[in-house]
Amino acid sequence: MKLLFTPGPLTTSKTVKAAMQVDLGSRDTEFMQVVREIRSELLALGGVTQQDGYEAVLMQGAGTFGIESVISSAIPKDGRLILLVNGAYGERMAKIAEIHGISTQIIRFGEDEITDPEIVRDALNGGNYTHLGVVHCETTTGIFNPVTEIGALCAEFGVTYIVDSMSAFGAVPLNLTTSHIDFLVSSANKCIEGVPGFSFILCKHSKLMAAEGQSRTLSLDLHAQWFGLESKGQFRFTPPTHTLLAFRQALRELAAEGGLEKRAERYQSNFLTLLKGMEKMGFIPYLPKDRRGYIINSFLYPSSSAFDFERFYNLLNERGFAIYPGKLSQVDCFRIGNIGQLKKKHIRGLLEAISEVKAIMGF
């Protein structure tokens, strides 16, 4: 078995995989119950309920489909979007907005800088924006953006707030109400440790209702998707039935682990064990200490000419460890994810393999 030190798909438990060994029809009452349970559990993880005025919508496809669903459904024709970008996933939001012809202002920060609320305040002061988008954990580097502070600004300026919390939700404490989030997007195969196949959107009921009839696509229409789930308990198009079964199991395992706080502790411990071991071997983390999250570690390429990422990757892969290439525009980096069914012994195993490979390559 290969261990995935990546930000998704990631290493899942045997029991999550086993939960998929059942064929259920999309109109099966058991299946509809699974969907109901998932939707209500997801709201609970965001600290809210339907009674508080929040909704959970499940959307087929990868995480990006969920982001595109929100951007192409929630912003009206005359809307004005401001995007805070400090990595590849922020750039992806910008690309989506551009494709849909949405009027967009992009505020770019360095990939090693957080999206500074002071700069955001100035930008909101100067423009007539209706929507703001930001990435919670920018998986490009692992940096955490100050989503709650930015949410307070959105509330102050009356701007609808969209958060890509793909790689953080379920393992980084976040409350939709206190962070003033109107649309939060995450997916099945990140911190909740399910298998790929759908994304989910947690959103304010009133903002969702405002999106009725204004989607720029058929299949990613957020309001129509919600309406199908809410009125008939069904997806509009073929649901990822097996993925949903696996996800319900993953949610139960998250609860059994002790919930979000315990999962956050395990990831933090993975992160620190890995960081310490890598620094001991001379690897240098990309981000300064005060800006590192704990979802993924990014390291600079060693300066030695004996280092070649392809070879490094392949030698680790042969030993059963899959790491992740970098995605930075300026600097050569590689990444090691701390999420998924990974425990301290797995991190130690990876560190041993890296030490061995380092000796073989001679850097």
Ligand SMILES: *Cc1c(COP(=O)(O)O)cnc(C)c1O
């Ligand atoms: C994983 C991820 C996505 C979505 O990626 P997909 O490949 O579409 O699932 C989006 N944003 C962030 C921050 C991510 O980590």
